Amino acid sequence: MYRSHLSIKETQKAIKIVKVFFEHELSERLNLTRVSAPLFVETTSGLNDDLSGIERPVAFDIKDSQTEVEIVHSLAKWKRKALKDYDFVLGEGLYTNMNAIRRDEVLDVIHSVYVDQWDWEKIIAPTDRKLVTLTETVETIYSIFLEAEILIHSLYPSIKPTLPQQLTFATSEELLQRYPHLSSKERERAFAKEVGAYFLIGIGHPLSHGEPHDGRAPDYDDWTLNGDLLFYNPVHDDVLELSSMGIRVDPETLNSQLIHAEKTDKLLFPYHKSLMQGEYPQTIGGGIGQSRICQFLLRKYHIGEVQMSVWPNELREDMKKQNVFIL
Numbered sequence: 001m002y003r004s005h006l007s008i009k010e011t012q013k014a015i016k017i018v019k020v021f022f023e024h025e026l027s028e029r030l031n032l033t034r035v036s037a038p039l040f041v042e043t044t045s046g047l048n049d050d051l052s053g054i055e056r057p058v059a060f061d062i063k064d065s066q067t068e069v070e071i072v073h074s075l076a077k078w079k080r081k082a083l084k085d086y087d088f089v090l091g092e093g094l095y096t097n098m099n100a101i102r103r104d105e106v107l108d109v110i111h112s113v114y115v116d117q118w119d120w121e122k123i124i125a126p127t128d129r130k131l132v133t134l135t136e137t138v139e140t141i142y143s144i145f146l147e148a149e150i151l152i153h154s155l156y157p158s159i160k161p162t163l164p165q166q167l168t169f170a171t172s173e174e175l176l177q178r179y180p181h182l183s184s185k186e187r188e189r190a191f192a193k194e195v196g197a198y199f200l201i202g203i204g205h206p207l208s209h210g211e212p213h214d215g216r217a218p219d220y221d222d223w224t225l226n227g228d229l230l231f232y233n234p235v236h237d238d239v240l241e242l243s244s245m246g247i248r249v250d251p252e253t254l255n256s257q258l259i260h261a262e263k264t265d266k267l268l269f270p271y272h273k274s275l276m277q278g279e280y281p282q283t284i285g286g287g288i289g290q291s292r293i294c295q296f297l298l299r300k301y302h303i304g305e306v307q308m309s310v311w312p313n314e315l316r317e318d319m320k321k322q323n324v325f326i327l
Contacts, residue, residue, distance in 0.1 A: 002301045002323050005158045015294050015306055021151060022293060023118065025144045030093055032120055035082060037096035040069040046269025049074040050217040055104045071101045074287050076220040077271055079121035080248060080280050093122025107311065109302045110240060110292065114309040121285030129247050129282060134225055135169055137284055138199045141243065142167045152297050159299055162234055168198035172213035184213050192232040192239035201227040218257035219266055221246035235299050242293060245286025251276045302326060
């Protein structure tokens, strides 16, 4: 039977400790400045994140302006525009507390319709559009996770660190060759159990068997220079994605990926036009799930133990039987 390491009140205190520590370290180590972020963007701007391309945004009209807007899925494209608009320069970046609604999410122990994450973006030189830039940034972020585990263990001794000191890097093609008879999610889990934590490179482009490892919108990440940070989660005996990040598309990559995805109509949006004309800086960026960080570090069974959302009554009743308290 599952037993939480922390009481409900202790959990609330621990959530604040985790978030304050992680936000401060992320800002300091990547040279990021906090900025305010939109909850919704105009539908015609092209700024919303399409995720894998099939999720429906929550949309509504603004009575006074007769404007159609969408609640964001994430701020993957908005951040790049903000770096230009706010006059950030090479080596500087921004982060924001992003809140989103993903209405089509399949609800389970790690998925909620409410998403809270740190969205971050940093300006790099065009010559830094290479794998080493990505991997060095990933290792910096991973070092925060390692120190966060130590901090939580010092405050709550029953919560033992589990992350390996050395982060492993692997490409999605390497995982396919390693586990050719497994599905993509099964490959992620199998490798997580082997190495404990790794960064999976190359999400979105077709692999040797003709299919991508997973869906990724074609208009923000370069599919060859992106990836997901994946941990083995001992509570579930499963893999848990904590972050997605990548070097962003340049005009050439944007055009080729839109052609491949058969979405060249996006080139009519203001954002895409500006990017094709070279108006935005070259950047690297990503999102880091706040609730998932707390769920992992506090060894919680259900994400509903660390965030407020809406859950089916039958799920709540089932969790209650398993000694899981959903907020």
